[in-house]
Structures are given as C-alpha cells and as structure tokens.
Amino acid sequence: MTQPLKLRRVPAGNSFLRRLSADRPARAVYVALALLIVLGWLLFALDGGRFLSQENIVGIQQRSAALGIVAIGQTLVILAGSLDLSVAYLISLTSLVAAEIMAGADANVPAAVAAVLAVSALTGLVNGLIVTRLRVHAFIATLGVALIIRGALDERYDGPAGGVPESFQHLGYDRVGPFPVSALLWAAVGACAWLLLSRTRLGYRIYAVGGDAEVARLSGVRTERVVVAVHVLCSVCAGIAGLLLASRLGAGAPTVGTDGGYDLESIAAVVLGGTALAGGRGGVAGTVGGVLLLAVLDSIFNQLEVNSFAKDVVRGVVLVAALAIHARRRRTA
Amino acid sequence: MRRALPIFVVLAGLLVAIAIANPYFLEPPAFLAFVKRAAPLVILAAGQYFVIVSGEFDLSVGSLVTAEVVIAARLIDGSAAATWPVLGLLIVVGALIGLVNGIVTTLLRVPSFITTLGTLLILSGAVFLWTGGAPRGALSPQFRELGRGSLGPVPWSVLILVAVAAAAIYAMRAGFGHTLVATGDNDRAAALSGVRVARVRTAAFMISGLSAAVAAILLGGFAGVSAQVGQGLEFQAITAVVLGGVALGGGRGSVVAAMAGAFTLEALFTLLNLYGISGALEPAVQGVIIIAAVALGAVNLPRSRAAAAP
Amino acid sequence: MPGTAGRLDGWGHVLKMTGIGKSFLGVRVLTGVDLEASAGQVHAVVGENGAGKSTLMKILAGVHAPDEGKIEIDGRSVAFHHPVEAQRAGVAIIYQELTLLPERTVAENVFLGREPVRRGLVDRAAMESATGELLSSLGEESFGPRDLVRRLSVAQQQVVEIAKALSLNARIVVMDEPTAALADHEVELLYTLVRRLTGRGIAVLYISHRLREIFELADRITVLKDGARVTTAAASSLDTATLIRLMVGRELDSYYPPRATEPPGEVVLSVRGGGNARLHGIDLDLRAGEIVGVAGLQGSGRTELAKALFGAEPFTSGEMTPCRPRSARAGVAAGIGLVTEDRKAEGLLLNQRVRDNALLVARAVRRRQPGIERLLERVRLNPPRPAQEVRLLSGGNQQKVVLAKWMTVAPRVLLFDEPTRGVDVGAKAAIHELMRELAGDGVAILMISSELPELLGMSDRVVVLRDGRIAGELPAGATEEAVMHLAAGS
C-alpha cells in the first residue's frame, strides 16, 4: 500500500521565457495593436498622409492620455471584481472643481489640485462603502452615485465655468521631446499601478478579492478594505483625468466626462486588454494596449475623415470581435 | 417571493405618498395614465429580467429602442398603409438583434456586457449613418395610436402591458423559465443535466430584444420621434430589475418583482415631479433613493455566502 | 471514560471551547458544544452530515462568530471577528472546500494575505523559496511554487492547501476532511504528516467520515449529533460499531447490500476502441442490472471516462452502441445519467429549491414530471422538504437530491463519480442501497470510487484504469492489493 506518490506531472516552469510565453492575457491586444498600426500605416500611405509622423504620434498619445488614466483606475476596480460607472460624471465634476478654484490664478493651483484629489477620493470612498457596507452591487451603487453627481452638476452649471491659468495648461499641451506631458502623466500613473499590482500586498489582495472574495476572506484578507481602496484609487484616477481635461479645455465643463463616454469606454479598454470583467485576472499592461488600440483606431478614422456614426459602428465591431478572438484563444489554450 | 417582498412595500409606500400629494391619483383615469406612462419601462424590465436571471446583461436595449423608433419614422414616413408591415418589421428586428446578442455571447463566448455594449455602439452608429445624422420622416397616426390612444377607457399600452406581463409570467412558470433560472444559477450543472444552455440564453436575449421593440412602439407613439427616445433606458431597466430584488449574476428573483421594480422607478419619477423636485436635482434624488432601496433589500435578506464577504 | 480522558490531559489544553452555540437564519446548528485540544494530540471530530462539525471549526477559525459560548487559547479568552485574527492567534485550518485562487501561483496562494515584504514591496523570491521548502518537506516534487494552481489536479491542490496551513506555523491545526479528494496512498502520506505535526507539539483537530482514518490517527474522539456533543472519549475506548451507533443513533450494519443473484441482463451500452485526448482504446460493456466499478489513481482518466460515456467530453474516436453522444444533452436523451464528482460545481443549483433541482432533468428534456413526494421518499431524503433551498442541506442530502434528479427520467445507464465523497455513514448506506435497488430495476451502473473497500463491496466487477487505458478487469471479490497492482502498473 505504500506506493510512491505519483501525480500527473505539471510542466516545470522557472525560465523567464516560459513566463513570457505563458497565457498572458495582455499579449493578444498588443498583437492586435501591431496589426492595426501596420494597417494604419498602409491606409495613411494610400491617403497621402504619414502615420508615423510626429504630429500623428503626439495626437494619439494626447487623445489617449485622459482615457488611459481613467482606464487604469478602472482596471484596479475591475480586477478586484467591482466596477465603476461614476467616473464620467466625476471627471466633469473634478474639471469644474479644478477650474473654479484656480480661477485663472497661478497661486491657486496647488489648492485646486488638492481639492480635486480630496473630492475624488471622497467619491471613491462613498462608492466603496456603499458596495461593502450597504452591500449594493457595484453596478447599481456607482450608477446611483453617478446620478447624484449629475444632479449636483445640473443644479449648478449650464456650461463651462472657471478658468485655469496658463501655467496649468502646460500639462495639457506641452511636450518633452516627442512625448506630451499628458502622456508622461499617464505613463507615471500606469507605472504606479503596475508596481502596486505586481509588487505590493495590496496588489496581491486585489487579485485575490477579484478571483474569489470568499477564498480571500477565509485566507485572512480583509476584503472590504481592498474593495474600498480600489474604489478610492479609481476615483482618484478619474480626478487626475479631470485635471488633465481642465488644463486642455482651459476651463471646467459639466459635460466633458460624459461626452467622452469615459465610463463605458474605460471599461471597454480594460476588457480589450484582456482583463476579466469578473475580476482576478489581467493587469495594466493590457489596459494600456487597449487604450492605444482605441486611439490608433481613432487616428485612422480622423485621417480617413470617417463620419462619427461610422466610428461608433466600427468601434462596436472591433470590441466584440477582439473579445471573441480572445475567448477563442483562452478556450483552445 | 420572500425575496420580492420589500419591493412591493416600497412601491405601496410610494403610491400612498403620491396619493397624499394628489388625491385624484388613485382614481381610474389618473392611475391608468400612470400605468400607461410606466408601460414601456415595465415591459423593458420584464425583458431585461430574462437576460439577468440567466446570468447576463443586456446594455443594448436603450439604443435598440432609439433605433426602432428612427427606423419606423423613416420607413412609415406618415403613410398609413406602411404602418402594419413596419410594425411587423420592428418586431422582427428586435428579435434579430437579440438573436445576434445571444449567439455572440453564447457561441463566441464574449461577455454579454461587452457584446451588448458593442451592439449599443453599432446600433446607434448604424441608424444615424443611415438617416444621415438626425431622425427623418414621421410616424403615422395609426402607429401613434398604440402609444397614445385607448380602447374605451383603457389605454392600448395598458392592454399590451397586461398581455406582456401574462406572457412573461407564463414563460417563467413553464419549463423554459425553470431551465432559464437553472442556467443563471449554475450553468455547468444545468448543461450536465441536459439543459441546452446556449439556446436558453439566446432565447432570453431574443425576449429582451422583443421587449425593446414593443417598448419602442409604445414610446414612439407616446413621445414621438427623437434621437434621445431610448437614452439611458438600459440603465433604468437594469436598475428596475435589481430594485425588484433580482440578483445580478443570475439565478434568483421573480419577473413580477422585476416589473414591480419598474413601477417603483416610475412612481419615484412621478413623486419627484409632484413635489417639484424636477430638473436639476431629480437625478440626484433618484440616485440616493435607488441606492437606498437596493441596500434595504440587501440588508433584509439572506445573501449567498459567496456574495456576502464582510 | 472520564478516567482515560483524564490521563490524556497530561499535556494541558491548548484550546478550550465551551458552550458554543450558533444559529443560521433562525435555525439552530450548534448548541452548547464543548471541545478541547491538547498539544501533540490528534482530536477527531465525527458526526453525520450537517451535525455541525465544519461550523464549529469555522467558529474557531473566525469565519463565523458564535452566538454564545467562549473560546480560550492557552487559557486566554479570545473572540475572533475575522479569519485573520484567528490566524494571528495560532489557528490554521484546512477547509472542507478548497480555498485556492486558480489564477494565482502556488506561492501566491500559500502566502495569500501574509506576503513577506522587503522595503514595502513583496519579496517574491523569499516567498517562492519558502514555498519550495514547504513543498519538499511534504515530499511534493510534481509541481513548484510558480505553477498556476489552475493547472494542478485536485490532489495536488490539496497539497497546496496543506502547505498553506503549515506556512502559518500554527499551534492548532484544523483539518476538515482533508482526505476527501485523496487516493489511498496519498492518505498514507497525510498520516505521516499529521504524526510529524503532533510530534512538534501541535494540536490537531481532525474531521473525516472515513472511520478507518479516525482510528488510525486520533487520540481522542468527539462525537457531534444534531449540533450537540454526544461524547468525548479516548479513541482506544471506542470501536467502529460503538462509534457509528453514537453518530447515527442506531445500529447500522457495516455491510454492503447483497449483490444481485441473477446474472446480468443484456448489454445496454458498449464501447469499442473509444478514445479522446485523455482516453485511449477503451473497450467496455455495461449490462442491465450490473454494477461495474472503476478504479485507478488520480489522473488515470476515471472522471474522463464517465464524461466521455455521458457525452459531456465525448469520445472522438471508436464505436459506441447504441449511439455515441456528443454532448451532455445527447447523453441524457440517450438515457444516460451522470452523478458528477463535484456536487456543488456540477451537480446542483445551490440557490434553488429541492423541487427545482430534482425536476431539472425532466424539465430539460421535457419529460413528464413525476410526483415530487414519491421521488424524495424513494431517494430517502430526510426530512423530505421540497421547498428547502439546496445550499442549506447537508452533504448527504444534497447527494440524494442529485440522485432524485436522474430518477425522474428513468435512465438505462447511470454513471456515478465518487457518489459518497464527503457523505456520512448513514447516508452512505442509503445511497448504496439505492444503487443496488436501481440495478435491480435493470439500470446499468458504472461506479467510480477512490475508496477501495466501497468499490469492492459494491461492484460486480472492477475495471482498472491506468494512464487513460483499461489496464485490466477484476471479478467481484478481488483484493485491494490486486486492484492497486493493476492501477500502479507494478
């Protein structure tokens, strides 16, 4: 009866190569991105433009920065198994908070930034507490908070308000070499999120809570704190995006968030990047790819002067097709 | 039923509150007018219920409603003769969009959140591409009769609502309903018990598409043609269903409660109007009440172990 | 008995739980339960399904708060509000259900919630090397700290679970049915491990339905029944029959129901050269009225065989008569039923009522729905309450609901994959009787079980699998050694 324990052998894995080639959800989106860039280059060439011109590359980076920052926040929330539908209105709100407090004066910038961070962190805290304490599904909780913010916006504003000083507009328009400051800000936020997820305890717990909240709790993770934390971080990301958009517009605008469709679009970018909607699997690298994919698509549309309705159609098709291919790969893997 | 109870209490409370502010509210004409106003959302919520209880989402219904109304206006263009064929076409389009949503979700295994988000983008883009940016044409009086008119004292839309509700309740009592809930609760177990999970879920999406078509017909008649007619309806429908105590993620809740959730939402709008909280603050109050109502339901009721992670 | 218990108190109690009571949704689950554990001893907790064993352990682990009673560790009174607090107080637990994250690595799972940090960042290298050491101390070489848990077999995952509990360096280790997913020879390894723990002065609380293990390991035994403690006694003062009587409250012969006296009927299902990704050249006949046992090591393709016959993971080659089902649906339509290994994930709709679970198959294939009362009576559901939600039932009753589900369509072939895993002795006997009864009605039965005595006791013949092939066949009355010999290929 004492036979040696003989189990099915699992492929041993230590090599760096294996880690890279393993089922990394982010890979698909970069393959797609590369293909799209080649396609864009061809289309631009036929159309008499240069895809890889500095102007176009800067354009892509700038277009993607705000969405990119929100999407990184959204990645954290989704990884933890939650969702945030309030980011679009929060962006509008924070753009107004920033512009109104700055009121065109340089001296007010630090106060405005602090206020935006405080407002957005508070919103995230409220979202997180509604989800964890009141046990309202994140879909409804953040939708409700979105409605509340919308009410506040509708009540106070009918159009752009406040103004940012010229110095603050550097954030939206300046460049360091070929890199817009806004893109660098995005990169910084992305790097922080990456470090958070891959090297900190909170990051590990985010994956655990999203993977299976009950397992995480039984293993000694205080799951509520994690959920609240990701909501706060996500809202802060939305706040940063609000600052960025205010600097771009020179003022705050009550519709800047919803016009950009940052709520659903950020979720789309996250999912395009291979992060599972149910949580627990994925990461920021994929999200960055997803955002770039959407931005490159946009720049192609602009070059070809595609009608905005057709853009929506193509976006919808790309979204569904990408996910279908991704699902197929996962199944055969 | 135990799970559904809170929503009926909330609904009754709201109706009483309305009746206090407006004593005529409970008299037949005013009440029927309220039901008529609520009908499209209730029908949408019933359709959305089928999708949600099977464990999925349908975010495309809002833009589907808009698309249907815009299509109807362009094709009918005021002609009485075209009314009935176009009505038939709208129903077919609704079912077809549901079919596509269902197939992409089940066979291609795209999460339904994304499938229907894609459909949302495609539909709204495609329809306006086709009409060149703004709704064109006009609905015929015959078409608008369904949403506006009545049979004797009873509005058509109320009759249609009753028929839809009866059909929905029947479907949920039949074998289909049971297999649908089974699929939403545990699709692996359902499949291993012989349930054709893909087919059942696809049927749920088709029902949701159909309900959007019917809602569009009523809304077109009631409110006329605009590019905003369906805006936000998907969120309202999902909110209504959740208000009714139906679990996002599937497997729990009743269709009657989902429809009661839609009535509750509509009663809430009515009440806010009555108390003069309209315009700017309305969404804020709505948001607070929705969160409160759902929280109330969640706290009162036992929740599954996996969901409750204190 | 007090005398023997007193003698064993020599080491002193590490843990003392007194008067523990707990209700769920107004239903009383535990009443006034006392439990002690001593350093260096194994204290077994036994009882029927639903007796409250896991609930008691979860209270100790801080998962549930007790309604009444108190817990003392080392003489100090403690009250846990979260599992992490119990961990810090030196309690480690291996839960009855696997608590691992499939998308994370072994090391990440082992140190979940307690990742070592250096300068604010998780020290992955330290974590992986510590996990590696733990695994090798468990004699585990088939996988490493960086493997994804999703890619491991259930038995390997159980090892991860054990490593996770050990990594806590706890003073009290709770094992709630740790062997349910293990094969016999893996159980032996676990015995060694438990003895090593007690040797280090750790107090072990051990739960199992396999009485053999209880007598092998336990120093003391506590019997729970209907949420109350029946007795605590030294293991040496009890024998199997007494223990069963204390647990079940009545005598229960430990024999299997008698085999059919008539020869088996015609062949109702036959496979020739059946193969797919995991199975090769399967030749098998199932006859009406016969129970065919399937033995084999973990990963030898037993579950795959059942799923292939059923159609859920179909054969891609070979002949199968009367038909080769290509989907679960087709299997059901062809009169085949499958009682899955994992009840909760694949067998039951946990949030639905007993009635909806029991009628699911009939509804799915649009058969006439039989009367629910008769059905529940036939599967011996006790108490037979059709409106009860299934997640609130005990493991044994849940399994009976699964059986009821299949009986609605009167299948010609029923495949049982570990039908009594985690099921108490009483329910186990009931299920065995029911299986015999079904065979007597002319159903062809295939039964997979990791418990050799059960397999040999129930089967008319035993088919042994090895590496996805049929290694041989043994008649009724074969010895365990013969089966193991074929299974291991030595």
Ligand SMILES: Nc1ncnc2c1ncn2[C@@H]1O[C@H](COP(=O)(O)OP(=O)(O)OP(=O)(O)O)[C@@H](O)[C@H]1O
């Ligand atoms: N979270 C819960 N909510 C409601 N009831 C529960 C919960 N957990 C357990 N129960 C009920 O408490 C009773 C005791 O369950 P418990 O899991 O402790 O039994 P057990 O002795 O471990 O049984 P088994 O041998 O099947 O593991 C059962 O009737 C069960 O249905």
Ligand SMILES: [Mg+2]
């Ligand atoms: Mg138990």
